[in-house]
Amino acid sequence: MNEHLISDLSVREQKVLEAVVRTYVETAEPAGSRSVTHRFDLGVSPATVRNTMSDLEDKGYLFRPHASAGRVPTDLAYRAFVEQFMQPASLTREEKCRLAMELDPSGASAIERLVRRATRALGLLSQELGVAAAPHLASAVLERLELVKVSSKKVLLVARVRSGVVRTVFVDLPCEVPEDTLVTLTLLLNERLTGLTLKEIRNTVAIRIRDAVPDDDPAAEEILNIFMHSGGELFGWPEAERSRIHLGQASVLASQPEFTSGERLKGLMELTEQTDLLATALGSRSHRKGIQITIGGENQDEVLSEFTLVTAEYRVGGLKGVIGVIGPTRMPYEKVCAIVEHTSALVTRILE
Numbered sequence: 001m002n003e004h005l006i007s008d009l010s011v012r013e014q015k016v017l018e019a020v021v022r023t024y025v026e027t028a029e030p031a032g033s034r035s036v037t038h039r040f041d042l043g044v045s046p047a048t049v050r051n052t053m054s055d056l057e058d059k060g061y062l063f064r065p066h067a068s069a070g071r072v073p074t075d076l077a078y079r080a081f082v083e084q085f086m087q088p089a090s091l092t093r094e095e096k097c098r099l100a101m102e103l104d105p106s107g108a109s110a111i112e113r114l115v116r117r118a119t120r121a122l123g124l125l126s127q128e129l130g131v132a133a134a135p136h137l138a139s140a141v142l143e144r145l146e147l148v149k150v151s152s153k154k155v156l157l158v159a160r161v162r163s164g165v166v167r168t169v170f171v172d173l174p175c176e177v178p179e180d181t182l183v184t185l186t187l188l189l190n191e192r193l194t195g196l197t198l199k200e201i202r203n204t205v206a207i208r209i210r211d212a213v214p215d216d217d218p219a220a221e222e223i224l225n226i227f228m229h230s231g232g233e234l235f236g237w238p239e240a241e242r243s244r245i246h247l248g249q250a251s252v253l254a255s256q257p258e259f260t261s262g263e264r265l266k267g268l269m270e271l272t273e274q275t276d277l278l279a280t281a282l283g284s285r286s287h288r289k290g291i292q293i294t295i296g297g298e299n300q301d302e303v304l305s306e307f308t309l310v311t312a313e314y315r316v317g318g319l320k321g322v323i324g325v326i327g328p329t330r331m332p333y334e335k336v337c338a339i340v341e342h343t344s345a346l347v348t349r350i351l352e
Contacts, residue, residue: 006080008059015042016052017061018085021073025330028257030070075296078308078329082293089334091342095125103346111135111165111316111351116246118323118347123248126339127256128327129272130248131311133282135319138199140165142235145193147186147223152176155223157234161198162317169234171226177219185220188212189227201235245275245282248325258306258328267306271326277301282322287313291337296329310336312344316351323347 006014019040023031033050036042042049053071056062061080062071073081091099102121103114115132123130140161148156153176157169192208193201201208206228227234250272259265271278281301285292295308308331311324324340 005076006084009056009061012042012044012048013052013056013059014084015040016049017056017073017077017080020053020056020062020071021077021081021085024073025332028330030065030072032070035070073330075298075329078295078331078333079298082295082333086334086337089338091338095339096342098125099343099346103343103350111321112246114347114350115314115321115323118343119246120248122323122325122339122343123252126325126327126336127252128310128325128331128336129250129253129268130246130324131278131282131309131326132246132323133279133321134244134246135316135321136244136283137161137165137319138197138202140198140317140319142194142196142198142201145186145189147182147189149177149179149182155182159235171223171234173219173226174222175219177223181217181219181223184217185223198235205235245278247272247278253327256328258330264306267303271303271307274303277303281309282311282324285309285311285322287311287322291341293333293337308333310340312340314344314347314351316348 006017009017016036019036019042020031023036023039027035031053033046033053036053037044037046037049044052053062056077057064057071061074061077063074064071099121103118112134115134119130119132121130143160143162145160146158148158150156150170153173155171155173155177157171159167159169161167189209192212193205196204209224209227212224250268253259253268254265259268281299281304284300285294291310291312293308293310294304297305299305299307299309304326306329307326308329309324309326310331310333311322314321314323323344325336327336
């Protein structure tokens with residue numbers, strides 16, 4: 001916790017700041033002194049609250065969108081709320097049941113499908129934009145390889161990694177390959193490659209199988225040559241890397257007051273199309289302390305300067321992914337954090 005964040009605030013200023021943030025999050029309207037004193041028992045008059053809000057404005061915690069309007073929290077105010085005032089929240093039994101039903105493991109065996117469903121459920125429950133990044137499969141460890149004969153000159157390479165993900169690739173052969181040769185090659189490739197990450201295999205497959213050609217078996221030699229020259233392609237996972245980012249329904253955000261103007265809504269729609277930007281933003285996050293929250297200008301990319309990201313990690317077979325929400329800085333942080341934390345734990349439990 002950043003204790004120095006509010007070290008310049010008196011006890012009264014801290015109470016008023018918390019009250020203003022909570023009022024604005026609930027109403028989406030600039031908070032006036034009368035509405036704050038009506039909602040919270042601060043033990044002082046509206047005039048005193050008004051003066052305190054003015055002091056908080058001078059210190060950079062609040063601002064007035066219009067001369068006669070109430071105050072609105074700045075990014076600094078939200079950060080102070082998250083660090084100092086936020087209380088642990090719990091999901092209701094109904095909310096937990098709804099998430100469990102949406103993530104029913106019997107219908108979501110594939111990681112991508114489960115994460116996509118979790119992202120959608122997370123957005124609907126939090127009323128923010130659900131977002132997730134699938135694990136980097138380059139770090140996945142190969143568990144088993146199979147070569148399955150499809151036709152006289154075509155085999156199917158089936159690669160299973162420890163996370164449970166399976167990749168299949170059709171390999172065209174220059175000659176017909178006997179069934180017993182495929183069995184021998186399958187055993188050989190498993191002996192040389194299983195237990196390595198896909199990245200290690202892509203970088204070293206030629207070296208690892210160069211001396212493995214069986215004597216007097218030209219068909220086996222042809223197949224191993226294909227592996228030596230095309231290993232990077234065969235053990236890559238380009239389609240999975242391209243679809244690493246999953247988004248929920250942007251419509252849940254479009255109904256929020258922040259996006260009633262055409263310009264803000266356009267910015268939101270453009271954000272959902274910038275998957276490379278989102279992949280970078282999610283991939284650079286550290287979750288050593290659990291939930292990570294970045295507010296407005298704290299985000300590295302200016303495109304995200306009007307948004308808050310709340311994320312947590314989920315794990316599968318030694319791999320790590322990120323799941324959470326994107327929303328306006330005016331966000332019910334306590335509830336959203338509880339939903340994100342519960343969802344990430346649920347996804348991990350199902351995948352394991």
